[in-house]
Amino acid sequence: MNHLFFSHMKKTILVTLAFSIFLLVARAADTPVTIDLSGFADSAQHWYDYKNPRRVMECVPGQKQYAPTLISDIADNILLFQRANGGWPKNYDMQAILTPEQRKAVIESHDHNDTTLDNRTTHTQIVYLAKAYERLGLPSYRYACLRGFDFILDAQLDCGGFPQIWPDPDGYHAFITYNDGVTIGLFGLLRDMAEGRNGFSWMDNTRREQARAALDRGITCLLSTQYTNKQGVLQGWGQQHDPKDMQPALARKYELPSLCGQDTAEIAAFLMEVENPSAEIIRSVKAAVAWLDAVKITGKKLITHDASGTKVADRTVVADLAAPPMWARLYELETNHPIFAGRDGVKHYDIAEIDHNRRNGYDWYGHWALDVLAKQYHAWLEKISAATTSDDFRHDLGKWAVEQMPGGTVTAADGVLTITDTKGCTVWFRQKLTAPLTIRYDATMDSDARVSDLNCFWMASDPGNPADLFHSAHQRNGKFSTYDSLLTYYVGYGGNNNTTTRFRRYDGTGDRPLLPEHEFTDPAHLLQPDRTYAITITVAADGTTTYIRDGETIFAYRDPQPLAEGWFGFRTVKSKIKIENFRVTKN
Template identity: 40%
Template sequence: MKTKSIKFRYFRIVFVLFALVGSYYPTVAQEKEYQAIDLRPFRSSAGHWYGIKDNSNVINPLPEKPQYKANEITKIADNVLLFQRNNGGWPKNYDMQAILTKEQREKVLRAKNEDHTTFDNSTGFSHINYLAEVYAQTKIEKYKKACFLGIDFVLKAQYNNGGWPQYYPLEKVDYSQRITFNDGAYMGIMKLLQAILDKDPKYDFVSEKTFKKVDSAYKKGLECLLAMQIELIGKPTVWCQQHDEVDLSPAWARAFEPPSICNGESVEVVLFLMNIEQPDAQIISAVQNAVKWFSDSRIYNTRVEMFKAEPMESKYKTVTIDKKVVTDESAPPIWTRFYELGSGRPLFCDRNSKFLYSLAEVSRERRAGYGWYTYAPQEVLDKYPDWQKKWAPEQNVLKQ
């Protein structure tokens, strides 16, 4: 009887211990199910991490590329917190879904004090939006705190003229200081500020003090945006990938990204302006001029064909494809990414910054590895009729 009593007490103690441990460390079955949050805004950075060799990375991806599931939002959010630097910003080109090893996490933690933070490749504003979504579902305070830190970073990074640099804090004197539309940087920030001002439910935690700062930043950003619209022979067109941070003129970005009229990046700008309710005369004029330019700069009977080619090693990756322009009378309208300032001619460039006027002249590495043509302006032209009827009923620029 004594032995049975001891065994009974032993099993009871073990059962209680398991119950206590379980209350602090729930099993997978006990973990709360959350709704998945859109991860597409992180794709650009993740794609660069996996696809481009960069020895400056704090960590590099594992060969098997393990990832959290989309509904494991707190684990992904913890990665977002892990990569957030102490200044409130984020470095680019890492995968927030990646399941990291202990060694990788320790390396990222050791880089917390570094200031190499950016808005490039949808960095920063996408992380803030994700954390706000996670906080809305979980009400876990650390995600809200990180949001505030990120919003403060965005506000501090704004130039006095209303624009934002590609990198903040400012680094060496190069294109990283330019006001940047490339990869959605400027408009990603503006959409973040607009969501806060529109009282998006996921930002209902924003204080009145922060709200006023956001309102001021948004107004300055919109004023700067309108001031940068490029003129060609006295007529406003659209925008450049990057603009000078002092005089707002079109500026060089990378060696193959010249000062030019940039149709691809400008589409997001025009769609943003078209979505503004009760637009004033300046906004209406900016949209009308941009739509007219998109219409006039269409290229017909042209298609870009991609095909497999002999592998070629470059400094950045192994190139296994090539591209060529072909004539195709059935092809929809297409636009080049760049149009030359002054002449309005379709423009191409190479890593030596030499101006070229056909895709065939571009070296294979750049020809195959860059988006020289775009169909994006068609979205603006498709949405214009409804916008025009609502806000400019007496002036249809597509019928002029």
């Protein structure tokens, strides 16, 4: 009886579960597929609300739009607007159903050089096309997307930032532009390309490497343009910076050299998304948040009302003790006073003192940093306090830089990094590491090749370019002697045809001193074929670094001049090594 009862219950549960799954699948099939269009809102709003004689065409009364579900129609519109140089003009609606006359005007302007990065233009078109290609597979979308990518690479300034327009920018258009989401929008795009996410799963490795290099240069630019006041205090960013001296600069007459609450919040939020941030990035974020907290405005709010005796809308700041904090858009350098200006360029300290047009036609106040201070920053602090980075080796070599003599290969697949070498190879983890930390991985010497040289560098840097190990990577080719000039810790485990295991500290001058206590030659400290070794490397806050194999401390060294940051790299020659479970943990 009990058996029959439970058998019946089991069948009922299975039928119910199957029916539930059927309903979920059916509902998913009925859900319209769309691609986010919010990135086009800024330009579209300018097209509909403001006339401009320099545009090739204007909107018409009752201009219709494609429904968001009509992905191919919107993507074809984006193809239509793309200029011959690969970029896009601003202040048009990518969703608009164009009249024959409008369409003709766009086609005839194909060769115009009115392309820009302003008002969230070009990077948003590339993102949409990437996602459209991922969904629909039309080669024309992929081709246009890559042309747009080449346009962005061409537009990047030597300092790593981006101008407002390209090509041939002049005046403030040639400045590093953080205003209107220009630079951070592009950096987000480059990050997604480099990581093959958010629509770019199809991106080839060569393009991903180009995107990663461009992003690295861009982040260097961000750190270089962060303003330091005369007291030496690191603060925020301006809306635009002169690439000659990296200082905040004048743009339009009412956009005075200043620090910007809106852009500083946006940049800080972006930097908090960087995985395994360097010491420089951590310092930058903390300084930016401290500045945002110091300049927040409390007990006041901005209201819009009818001007006295009229029906014309006007803006006024009024007292309100219950109002959430807000930030001024522009803060005076050195004093941190909110500043305002009209088209005459005269500085004022009260929004009421500038003309009605500018007072109401520009976002002088906002709550831009509210989430940064209330939520994002605290979560970020918790994350970096116990930050862990890893690679499961199930995708590609995107996190690694390979320097190898001809004849060898390096692959990452199915959870294993495999280094097969004939003449010398170093595989660098791209992320710069900061002590205190612990590095762990499992390594196996494959008996199909010579069993020798399970080696590694850690906390490595190039004294000639300490901020960027890869700046002079072209001078290293995998040959061991090309690494002599580095400043680094190094272990050669089972080196010299598996006869020695040694620890060295390279001093950056070519000298690699070896102390007697830092060398083993006995079999217990040499390699065995097809044995998996659990390697743990630590760098402590007091300058002590250890190399641990299978729980046994092989080397421990208290450095009087500790290497507190740098890069990690696997190293071998004439062998085949399999690496698994690589991870780095902040201590």
